[in-house]
Structures are given as structure tokens and as C-alpha cells.
Amino acid sequence: MSAGLLTLEGVNKSFGPVGVLHDVAFSVEAGDVVALVGDNGAGKSTLVKCIAGIHPVDSGTFRFEGERVTLHDPRAAAGLGIEVVYQDLALADNLDIVQNMFLGRERGSTWYLDEETMEEQARSALASLSVRTISSVRQPVSALSGGQRQTVAIAKSVLWESKVILLDEPTAALGVAQTRQVLNLVRRLAEQGRGVVLISHNLADVFEVADRIAVLYLGRLVAEVKTSEVTHSQVVQLITSGRSDELGIGRPETSAIPTT
Structure with a gap:
């Protein structure tokens, strides 16, 4: 495996007697x-939480920009520039866009919030992604559509200059137009030089925006292929059986069925 922005080697994770991740190598x-x-149950959520510093791994190596690192908690991951946009988005409905984007990282002092600077930086983050569907950064999140909420959550990661962004099912429950907006954002993130990990069950979305596809099966990474070199049916076979005769990929040995 070539060195990447983020590289995992030999990652193992168990919960009690149940092995969930087995010698995962990912970049x-x-x-x-x-x-x-x-x-479901392949280990995607566990892998994401290990990268995010939520779950400590039992063994394995993490490298960020070539340097070996320990992701012992979410703050350590965020400090490196790793951000996760979860499916529930973790946005506060009662706050506006600016307040959500700076929640816990407000500009100003103990006695004074620099609202002007925060508004300007929020607008700049949205503009960098060519977002035109949000008219005011002072709109309450409760008034936003699903696609607009996803946009705010992604722009929040851009605001903090994240280098690796993990998107957990970003188009789930979105309509056609909103899905298109989010997929455009995903490509813009990559065009800006960020590394993007897209966790998705929607293969149409995957084939549209992904450069590579990494397939987990019962806690093992059974394949990592270029999107342009595989078909939908081949990826489905890898997902459901962990093997593909057409690609010459055999089913791995598994010691346990993991849960996410």
C-alpha cells in the first residue's frame, strides 16, 4: 500500500470475545x-469510530501525513485534521447556522463573542464549496431542508481546515435534487485537496463520485479497487460474499461475525 494522507496498517479491534476488525489496511x-x-455488520461503523478516536484499537498502526500517530480520543483526531460528519449530523436545531458551525469553538473572549468574524468565516466556508442554497447564515437549523443541513455539517468541517473528512451516509433520506447538491460538495472537497471517505449503501452515489472503492466483509478489507475498473455487480458480489471470481478475489478466512 502506498503512503497516503491517512494510512492504517494491520488494525484489529474486538469487543470482548467478538472480533470486529481483522488486520485492516486502508489509506x-x-x-x-x-x-x-x-x-450491515461488516465493521464500517467500528472502523470509522476507530479513525475518529472514539474506539481505541487493539493493535495496528495509524500514520497521518507519513508520521505515526495515536488516536486516543476524538480531540486527538480533530487536532490532526480528521473530521467525521455522522448520519445524524450532530446539529442543534435551536441554534442558527453560525452558532452550529462554531459550537464549542466560538471566536472571542469569555465576555464577548466576535459575531462579525464568525459570520464572515461561516459565509467564506460555504462560498468555498460554491453553496448557493442557503440565503442567510443566521437561519435557524430547524428551518433547513435535509440537504441544507448536510451542507452545513460538511461546511463546518471545511471551516476547521480538516484534511480528512469521513461522511457517514450523507445522502440517506434525501431527495434527488438534494442528493445532487451533496454529491457535488463531495467532489469539491476532493478538488480542494482533502481526502474524503464516503460511507454509503447507495452504489449509484458511490460510482458517481468515488475514485476508489474499499469493501469490508465480516471485518476484513477484502478489496480496494478503482471505481473505473469494476462494475456494480462485481461490487455487490464483494459486499455480499467477500469474493469475486471475475476479479480473482477469494473469500477471506473469518473467525467471527462482527457487529457495527
């Missing part, structure tokens, strides 16, 4: 969109 490069796919 994300700058300007790259990698789709992480797999059936």
Missing part, C-alpha cells in the same frame, strides 16, 4: 474520494 490520499462499503 486515504489527498484529493481522493474513497467509498467504504459493506453489508
Whole structure:
């Protein structure tokens, strides 16, 4: 595996006697969109939480920009420039866009919030992604559509100059137009030189925006292929059986069925 912006080697994770991740090797490069796919129980959520510093790994190596690192908590991951946009988005409905984007990282002092600077930086983050569907950064999040909420969550990661962004099912429950907006944002993130990990069950979205596809099966990374070199049916076979005769990929040995 070539060195990337973020590289994982030999990552193992168990919960009690249940092995969830087995010798996972995975990389994300700058300007790259990698789709992480797999059936329910494949270990996707666990892998994402390990990268985010939520779950400590039992063994394995993490390298960020070539340097070995320890992701012992979410703050350590965020400090490196790793951000996760979860499916529930973690936005506060009762706050406006600016307040959400700076929540916990407000500009100003103990006695004074620099609202003007925060508004300007929020607008700049949205503008950098060519977002035109949000008319005011002072709109309450409760008034936004699903696509607009996803946009705010993604722009928040851009605001903090993240280098690797993990998007957990970003188009789930979105309509056609909103899905298009979000997929455009994903490509813009990569064009800006960020590494993007797209976790998705929607293969149409995956084939549209991903440069590579990494397939997890029962906690093992069974394939990492260029999107342009595989078909939908081949990826489905990898997801459901962990093997593909057409690609010459055999089913791995598995010791346990993991849960996410």
C-alpha cells in the first residue's frame, strides 16, 4: 500500500470475545474520494469510530501525513485534521447556522463573542464549496431542508481546515435534487485537496463520485479497487460474499461475525 494522507496498517479491534476488525489496511490520499462499503455488520461503523478516536484499537498502526500517530480520543483526531460528519449530523436545531458551525469553538473572549468574524468565516466556508442554497447564515437549523443541513455539517468541517473528512451516509433520506447538491460538495472537497471517505449503501452515489472503492466483509478489507475498473455487480458480489471470481478475489478466512 502506498503512503497516503491517512494510512492504517494491520488494525484489529474486538469487543470482548467478538472480533470486529481483522488486520485492516486502508489509506486515504489527498484529493481522493474513497467509498467504504459493506453489508450491515461488516465493521464500517467500528472502523470509522476507530479513525475518529472514539474506539481505541487493539493493535495496528495509524500514520497521518507519513508520521505515526495515536488516536486516543476524538480531540486527538480533530487536532490532526480528521473530521467525521455522522448520519445524524450532530446539529442543534435551536441554534442558527453560525452558532452550529462554531459550537464549542466560538471566536472571542469569555465576555464577548466576535459575531462579525464568525459570520464572515461561516459565509467564506460555504462560498468555498460554491453553496448557493442557503440565503442567510443566521437561519435557524430547524428551518433547513435535509440537504441544507448536510451542507452545513460538511461546511463546518471545511471551516476547521480538516484534511480528512469521513461522511457517514450523507445522502440517506434525501431527495434527488438534494442528493445532487451533496454529491457535488463531495467532489469539491476532493478538488480542494482533502481526502474524503464516503460511507454509503447507495452504489449509484458511490460510482458517481468515488475514485476508489474499499469493501469490508465480516471485518476484513477484502478489496480496494478503482471505481473505473469494476462494475456494480462485481461490487455487490464483494459486499455480499467477500469474493469475486471475475476479479480473482477469494473469500477471506473469518473467525467471527462482527457487529457495527
